Amino acid sequence: MRADESPDWLVRLYEEQGATLHRLAVLLGAEEGSGRIVRGALLALHRRGHRLIDPAERVEFLQETVVHAARSVRPPQQPLDLPSVEDPRQGDLLRALSALPPRMAELIVVSHYLAVFGPELAGIMRMSLRACNQKLEIARETLRANLDDGETPPAGLEALSQEITAALRASARTVQAPGTDTLAAELEQLGEGGQLRFGPRSVVALTIAALILGLVLAAVTNPAVAPAEMPHASPDAGTEPTASRSMPAMVRGIPIYYIGRQDGAMYRELRDLSSSGDLVRSAVEALLTVPPADPDYESQWDSGQVLDIEQNADSIVVDLSADAYADIDGAQEEEQARNQIVYTVSDLVANPDLSVRFRSEGRTPPGAFASDTGFKREGLDPMPLVWITTPRNLARLSPGETSIVGTIKPGYGDPVVRVVNSETGKVMLEEAAQTATVANQDGWRVWSVKPSLPAGRYEVSARVEGTAGRTIAETKTFEVG
Numbered sequence: 459m460r461a462d463e464s465p466d467w468l469v470r471l472y473e474e475q476g477a478t479l480h481r482l483a484v485l486l487g488a489e490e491g492s493g494r495i496v497r498g499a500l501l502a503l504h505r506r507g508h509r510l511i512d513p514a515e516r517v518e519f520l521q522e523t524v525v526h527a528a529r530s531v532r533p534p535q536q537p538l539d540l541p542s543v544e545d546p547r548q549g550d551l552l553r554a555l556s557a558l559p560p561r562m563a564e565l566i567v568v569s570h571y572l573a574v575f576g577p578e579l580a581g582i583m584r585m586s587l588r589a590c591n592q593k594l595e596i597a598r599e600t601l602r603a604n605l606d607d608g609e610t611p612p613a614g615l616e617a618l619s620q621e622i623t624a625a626l627r628a629s630a631r632t633v634q635a636p637g638t639d640t641l642a643a644e645l646e647q648l649g650e651g652g653q654l655r656f657g658p659r660s661v662v663a664l665t666i667a668a669l670i671l672g673l674v675l676a677a678v679t680n681p682a683v684a685p686a687e688m689p690h691a692s693p694d695a696g697t698e699p700t701a702s703r704s705m706p707a708m709v710r711g712i713p714i715y716y717i718g719r720q721d722g723a724m725y726r727e728l729r730d731l732s733s734s735g736d737l738v739r740s741a742v743e744a745l746l747t748v749p750p751a752d753p754d755y756e757s758q759w760d761s762g763q764v765l766d767i768e769q770n771a772d773s774i775v776v777d778l779s780a781d782a783y784a785d786i787d788g789a790q791e792e793e794q795a796r797n798q799i800v801y802t803v804s805d806l807v808a809n810p811d812l813s814v815r816f817r818s819e820g821r822t823p824p825g826a827f828a829s830d831t832g833f834k835r836e837g838l839d840p841m842p843l844v845w846i847t848t849p850r851n852l853a854r855l856s857p858g859e860t861s862i863v864g865t866i867k868p869g870y871g872d873p874v875v876r877v878v879n880s881e882t883g884k885v886m887l888e889e890a891a892q893t894a895t896v897a898n899q900d901g902w903r904v905w906s907v908k909p910s911l912p913a914g915r916y917e918v919s920a921r922v923e924g925t926a927g928r929t930i931a932e933t934k935t936f937e938v939g
Contacts, residue, residue: 479524481630488528499523522582538563541632548625554604562597571626584749586785589761713805715798716755723842739767752851758795777817783824792826797840838901843930844873844922853936860911865902873920875907880915913939
């Protein structure tokens with residue numbers, strides 16, 4: 459937040475973007491959780507308001523957060539189910555779009571509904587520019603081929619893009635706005651310590667805007683296409699049972715290592731992955747295809763395929779398609795990409811001395827990934843100074859005593875842990891964590907706190923003084939109840 463900025467900037471941003479963000483979440487298959495997703499995005503932006511001061515960056519952050527939160531609540535292989543419209547041509551286009559593989563459909567929906575392309579779209583999707591452009595081109599060509607009935611000449615890509623945008627916006631207009639009274643209260647009550655306080659005039663303005671927004675959306679919504687009749691409830695006899703029967707078993711708590719956007723350090727998330735019989739392969743595939751749940755993380759891998767995994771007692775050979783390496787540019791990105799795979803697979807097989815060698819379609823990989831002896835872990839060097847390991851980001855916990863656990867590198871003081879109710883701004887806990895005096899077998903000092911928390915949404919942060927008096931912090935959000 460700029461020094462000269464009005465304190466109600468978040469209110470005004472919600473007035474401008476709230477309806478679009480809600481409709482985006484619904485188009486991406488997260489109708490039931492859309493209100494929570496939009497609220498979470500706004501509150502996450504408020505926490506970063508001092509860092510994100512450019513209006514365009516703030517909007518992009520909200521869009522990015524909504525896209526990936528919607529993806530996280532939708533089963534991985536579940537097709538998008540777009541609200542139907544009256545226009546026959548638009549209806550055909552939306553059905554063809556819904557029939558695409560979910561990631562293809564998602565990319566088209568985000569780009570054409572929001573009208574963002576190029577670097578902006580790549581940022582929202584957490585992809586490299588090259589990979590994003592290639593995948594969007596493939597998705598549009600696939601959609602155009604699926605629409606070809608053999609009689610009508612297929613539309614050009616530019617004309618098709620205009621049709622897609624019109625159809626998606628018509629579909630979005632059938633989505634009614636959620637209730638906004640609780641959001642006004644949340645924005646008003648954000649607590650002390652960097653929180654936002656609104657005077658009565660701002661709250662009144664937000665309430666009026668919310669009422670007007672609801673009336674406008676109700677007016678433009680076609681009653682014949684009410685939310686209760688959206689495709690979530692409309693039957694498709696052959697689709698639902700088949701998807702249910704083919705749902706693979708899930709293995710919980712697979713370690714996947716991502717890169718911190720701010721500090722470039724490596725952070726671990728525990729993810730639930732489909733059991734394919736080869737967990738190492740599943741974990742590496744997740745690095746290439748599964749975005750981090752925490753918006754503060756990213757991956758240097760965003761395309762390509764796992765071709766083969768060869769595993770011995772103390773070594774693993776990872777063979778990837780050539781395009782997996784294509785968008786990794788520069789020594790820092792190459793080192794981070796190597797470490798992501800090395801730390802992920804060595805953690806998974808519980809062998810810190812594991813050697814990982816890379817291949818590209820069975821041949822020698824690009825220079826930074828080529829090694830006859832392979833690559834090993836570099837201890838704690840690539841890891842953050844302080845880390846929250848439990849709970850996971852976006853976890854749901856039971857009310858009562860909550861165990862918050864993390865690690866800190868040896869040689870630094872005890873971290874100060876702060877737990878804040880994201881809905882009310884109330885500080886539930888702020889104290890130095892109980893920290894082990896000696897490091898564990900992995901080299902970390904383990905710390906913990908155990909606050910008693912009622913139902914609600916919370917943000918926990920752990921901070922410590924780093925070198926040169928710089929404060930280092932790790933933050934996660936979770937829900938109780």
